[in-house]
Amino acid sequence: MNKKFFPVLLVLTVASFFFAFSRSSSASDNPKSKNEKILHNVGLLLEQGHYSPKKIDDNFSSAVLKAFVKELDEDKSIFLKADIDSFQKYANTIDDEIHGSRLESFYFISESYSRRMKQASQFYIDLLSKPFDFTKDENIIMDSEKLQYAKDDAARKEVWRKRLKYLVLTKYADFLDDREHNKDKKTIDTTDSTTDSVAKPPVKFVYKADSTLEREARDQVRKQIGRYFTTLQNHNTSDELFSEFLNNIATEMDPHTSYFAPIESRGFNEMMSGRFYGIGAQLKEEESKIKIASLISGGPAWKSGQMNVNDEIIKIAQGTGEPVDVTGYAVPDAVKLIRGSEAGTEVRLTVKKADGSIKVIILKRDEIKLDDTFAKSVIINGEHKIGYIYLPEFYMDFENPNGARCSDDVAKEIVKLKAENVEGIVMDLRSNGGGSLPEVVKMVGLFIEDGPVCQVKGRENVQPQQLKDRDKSILYTGPLTVMVDEYSASASEIFAAAIQDYKRGIIVGSSSTYGKGTVQRTIPLNPESEYVISGKKPEDLGTVKLTLQKFYRINGGATQLRGVTPDVVIPDRYELAKTREKDNPTALSWDEIGKADYKPWVSTYSTDAVVAAANLQIQSSPTFAGIKKQIEWIYKQNDKDYPLNLAKYQTEQKLLKSAYKNLDSLYAGKGGIVQNLEADSAKFTTDITKMTPDKDKVEKNKQFVKRVKSDIYIDETVKIINNMITQSNLALNNNARDAKKN
Numbered sequence: 001m002n003k004k005f006f007p008v009l010l011v012l013t014v015a016s017f018f019f020a021f022s023r024s025s026s027a028s029d030n031p032k033s034k035n036e037k038i039l040h041n042v043g044l045l046l047e048q049g050h051y052s053p054k055k056i057d058d059n060f061s062s063a064v065l066k067a068f069v070k071e072l073d074e075d076k077s078i079f080l081k082a083d084i085d086s087f088q089k090y091a092n093t094i095d096d097e098i099h100g101s102r103l104e105s106f107y108f109i110s111e112s113y114s115r116r117m118k119q120a121s122q123f124y125i126d127l128l129s130k131p132f133d134f135t136k137d138e139n140i141i142m143d144s145e146k147l148q149y150a151k152d153d154a155a156r157k158e159v160w161r162k163r164l165k166y167l168v169l170t171k172y173a174d175f176l177d178d179r180e181h182n183k184d185k186k187t188i189d190t191t192d193s194t195t196d197s198v199a200k201p202p203v204k205f206v207y208k209a210d211s212t213l214e215r216e217a218r219d220q221v222r223k224q225i226g227r228y229f230t231t232l233q234n235h236n237t238s239d240e241l242f243s244e245f246l247n248n249i250a251t252e253m254d255p256h257t258s259y260f261a262p263i264e265s266r267g268f269n270e271m272m273s274g275r276f277y278g279i280g281a282q283l284k285e286e287e288s289k290i291k292i293a294s295l296i297s298g299g300p301a302w303k304s305g306q307m308n309v310n311d312e313i314i315k316i317a318q319g320t321g322e323p324v325d326v327t328g329y330a331v332p333d334a335v336k337l338i339r340g341s342e343a344g345t346e347v348r349l350t351v352k353k354a355d356g357s358i359k360v361i362i363l364k365r366d367e368i369k370l371d372d373t374f375a376k377s378v379i380i381n382g383e384h385k386i387g388y389i390y391l392p393e394f395y396m397d398f399e400n401p402n403g404a405r406c407s408d409d410v411a412k413e414i415v416k417l418k419a420e421n422v423e424g425i426v427m428d429l430r431s432n433g434g435g436s437l438p439e440v441v442k443m444v445g446l447f448i449e450d451g452p453v454c455q456v457k458g459r460e461n462v463q464p465q466q467l468k469d470r471d472k473s474i475l476y477t478g479p480l481t482v483m484v485d486e487y488s489a490s491a492s493e494i495f496a497a498a499i500q501d502y503k504r505g506i507i508v509g510s511s512s513t514y515g516k517g518t519v520q521r522t523i524p525l526n527p528e529s530e531y532v533i534s535g536k537k538p539e540d541l542g543t544v545k546l547t548l549q550k551f552y553r554i555n556g557g558a559t560q561l562r563g564v565t566p567d568v569v570i571p572d573r574y575e576l577a578k579t580r581e582k583d584n585p586t587a588l589s590w591d592e593i594g595k596a597d598y599k600p601w602v603s604t605y606s607t608d609a610v611v612a613a614a615n616l617q618i619q620s621s622p623t624f625a626g627i628k629k630q631i632e633w634i635y636k637q638n639d640k641d642y643p644l645n646l647a648k649y650q651t652e653q654k655l656l657k658s659a660y661k662n663l664d665s666l667y668a669g670k671g672g673i674v675q676n677l678e679a680d681s682a683k684f685t686t687d688i689t690k691m692t693p694d695k696d697k698v699e700k701n702k703q704f705v706k707r708v709k710s711d712i713y714i715d716e717t718v719k720i721i722n723n724m725i726t727q728s729n730l731a732l733n734n735n736a737r738d739a740k741k742n
Contacts, residue, residue, distance in 0.1 A: 035242055036103045038541050041525045042246055042259060043098035050253050051459050051518065051547045052588055060252060061094035067248040068109065072241075074144055077159050078116045081149040086112070098249065110241045117236070119153070121229040123160040128222045131214055132165045134646035140166050141641050164221060165644050171217035173650055179208065220325065228328025243542075250544060255584045256520050257547045262540040277365045278339045279347065281307065283331045290326055290334045292351075294433065296373060300363040303703040305710075307351065307361060309431065309487055310579060314358070315350035323350060340365045354577050355634050357660040375409040377417060377680075378708055380426075381673040383722045387417035387425040388674075388708060394435030394443070394491040406435070407442035414446060414476050416679045424479035424721040426714065430509070434490025437467065437519070444498045445469030447476055447505070452596040454494045455552040456519075464552060464593055479605070479724035480505030481717050484564065485572060486580055489514035493559040494551055500564065501555045504601040506610060506724065507564065508717045510572035515581035517551040517560030518588060550588070554596040561590040567607070568614040570716060571628040573663070576635040605727035614720045623666055623712065630663045669710035672718070676701065 047053050054060055065087060073079050090105035097103050140162040141147055150156035187202035208216075239261065246259040280299015281292050290313045292301070301307045315323035316337040326334050338347055342365070349361045373392050380386040389410060397403025417425060441453045450472045457464040482496050482505055493513045499505045525541035552558050561582050581587045618624050637656065643649050683697060708714055 031238070032103065032107075034539070034541075035106070036097075038242075038246065038525060039098055039103060039249075040100055041541065042249060042544060045523060045525070045544050045546060046250065046253050046257070049459075049523070049546050049548065050257060051550055052254075054253055056095045056098055058092040058095060061096075062091045064094050064249050064252050065091050065105070067252060068245055070144075071244055071248055072109070072113050075163075076144060076147045076149050077156070077163065078113065078120050079149055080116065080153075080156060081151050083112050083116060084149050094249075106242060106245045110238065110245075113241070114236070117229070117232055120156065120160065121233075123157050124164055124222065124225045124229075127157070127161050127164050128168070128218045128225075131211070131218070132168055134169060134172070134214075134644070134649075136645065137648075138162075138644045139641040140644055143639070162644065164225070166642060167221045167224070168214070168217045169644060169646065169649055171220055172214050173646065173653065175208075175213040175217060176210070176650075179213065183207065224325045224327050227325070231328050231330050231333065246542075252586055254518065254547050254588050255581070255586055256516065256518055256545070258545045259542060260522075260545065261542045277343050277345075277367055278335075279349075279363045279365060281338075283313070283334055283338075285331045290329055290331060295431070298373065298700055300366050301361075303700065304361055304363060305703070305707050306359065307349075308354065308574070310354050310574075310577065312352040313349055314352055315348075317348040317350075319346040319348070323348065343367055354574050355631070355660065355663065356638070356656060374404060375406055375413055376704065377413040377677060378705060379417070379420060379422060379675050379677060380708070380714070380718055381675065382718065384423045384725045385421065386718055386721060387414075387420075387422035388428065388714065389413050389417075389425060390428045390704075390708075391432060393432055394437075394439045394495075396436035396439050398436075405439060405442075407439045407446070410443055411446055411475055416677050418476065419679070420677060422478075423725045424481070425476060426481050426483065426717050426721060427505075428483045428714070429488050429492040429495065430483050430485040430713075431487040432489075432492040433487065433514075434492055434516070437491060437494070440491045440494045440498075441467045441469055444495060445471050447474065447480060447499065448502055448601065449474055451502075451598045452554045453498045454554060455556075455593065455596060456549050457552060457593065458549045466554075466596055479721050479728060481721045481724075482507050483713065483717055484509035484513050484566060486510050486512070486574060486577070487514060488564075489516040489581075490519075490551075493517065493564050494553075496564045496566075497553040497555075497559055500567065501553055502598065502601050503603065503607055506568060506607065506614075506720060507566040508568045508614075508713075508720060509566040509570065510575050511569050512565050512580070513559075513563035515559065515561045515563035515587075517558045518547045519549040519551065520545045520547050522546075547588075552593050554598050556592045556595040558590050558592060560588055567611045568618065568720060570618055570713060571624045571631065573627070573631060573667070576631060603728070604731045605724050610720065610723050610727065613723055614716075617719065618716065626666045627663065630659050630666070634659055634663075667712060669712045669715060672709055672715060674705050674709045676705070 043056060047056060069079070069084065069087060087105075087109055090108065093101070094105050097105060150159055182205050185205050187204055243259060243261040250257045250259045278299070279301040280296035281301040282294045282296075284291050284293035292307060292309050292311045292313070294309060295302045295307060313326060313334065315325050316334065317323035318337075324337060326337065338349075340347070345365050347363055347365060349363065350358065351361055352358050373395060375389060375391045377387060377389045380388050391406060391410060393406070395404060395406050397405065414425070437454075437456075444453045448469060450469050452466045452468045454467050455464040456467060480499065482499050484492060484496050484507060488496065488509070493516070496507050496513065500507050522543050522545050524543050526539065550558060550560060563580065634656070637652070643652065680701075
């Protein structure tokens, strides 16, 4: 532990020691006293320990109030305008409550929320009891920033009428499309050639009238909204709402500081350390939607190549069973449907992509194993022999000194690639959210002689600490490219920035990386000092994940907020999605400090010439021009109001589906010659201990090779490194010729 952090813990320990004593031992028996104690400890930790704490004053209080209300009612369909006005009396008091005043704001707001939610839950039954008129020309606003709170119950019911009408419209239009597609068929083939080994008997097609399809659409929405309110009532308990309240206070400091209630903390730890059968994806809840938070490399979701971070899961089906609409579900409930007790069982997910397209993705559950996240490599043959290394995260087994470390594993991959005489290496850090800082330093050291890799500054640091590679040996000296995207964060950004600042390689990717230049540590809210007072084990009050330090490049600039801008920018499907650090209003600012003393790499090729040629090639590429055009058009559609008229809706959907289809065709890679390394061939075909084929490893490797072959971004990066190699070889030949003349 950083010694400079000890005073923070000491302050928390002494203060909570006094606070627990002054409030008496009955606090654990009084939920309100307990909540006040937690609130006070959270505030104390934020003020005394956060890297750059905002002053907890009236402005802070007002921001927390606004964030908490938005968290409870993002789409402004629960509260009335009068409720929002009544909450304003707490705009300048939450800071006082954090500092020790009696807690009132949370109880007033949460009680209002529960009452209004119960009222709103009665609307849908009546509104869905009769058919909607889809010939009427009206629109619905879906952007919460454009919405206003309803003035009375009649206006709030009108909000729900439009929302329910839109939900029914989308299902009704889908039913009409299915009927049109199958109208000339006597039966419908339900066999899926990709997953079903045995043909299934066809199902008889039954033609249904418009009125029947509309009624069935309303029935489905009625069930969906019923589950939505049931979920809200089951999960929005006082404890869970209070956790949300605390989390809004924490994230007001910065997006990566957060509060974990005891059950959340335990669940997180179990998920990280335990084994289970699933699809290898972490879920999150946003605006009552279940979304993909991250994918585990090697897991079924990752191997499918069809799922991405921020995809919304709409439905979940067990094999060919009836899909369950999970709109409005809480994350734990959705996880229960996705996880299973056996490997190989099938789960079907209906997902909505970030660009708006909807797909049914069929996955087979598997045991989620840590080794699926390890570094791996293949060889790409073409104009030159290229080594490709994929690193999903900067992992390090902190508890086991002999455990896995990404720097060691990447070094092993480089050694194997060098043995096969590769002429260049592509390091893929796309969607790599970071990990161990020491491992980043060691990994950069594989490609440079020695010197600083990054600078770290804590709250009390007058001078930043430089983290250096002190080993003068270089494992790999050839041409290097590093692939990044908008989900490359933290440690990935440190690596890419160091390689860029040293001019050691060329960075390729979307317009910028994520922009997370901070480090966090988890701090418990119940210090062991409480045990000294009472002689009893202290009650678990939860933990705070606290931002303690900030990263800086060796050129002095922070990676925070701005991330790393690649040397070569390639249009990206999610480029316009508001998912980066800069899109969060509470993100810490960008700044810069003094430049470190380092010596740039001297290449045998012209970096500027290679970058200029690559940018020109991408700008003149019909494929990337097409991708950029389609993406810009699709995202413009998201800014418009949505029609509640069937004809207009169908026209818009036809255009959107055409755009999605065009985009998918542009992304379809041509495929290159990709092969496993000689040293890896055996482990992908045989289990040495049993001398029998290891189907699991064979399948995972097959999927990995397939992904590399069909990835247009890898193909473009290979073109860039081919130019680096060609220039380098030409320079070496010219030098050799000049030397011979002399």
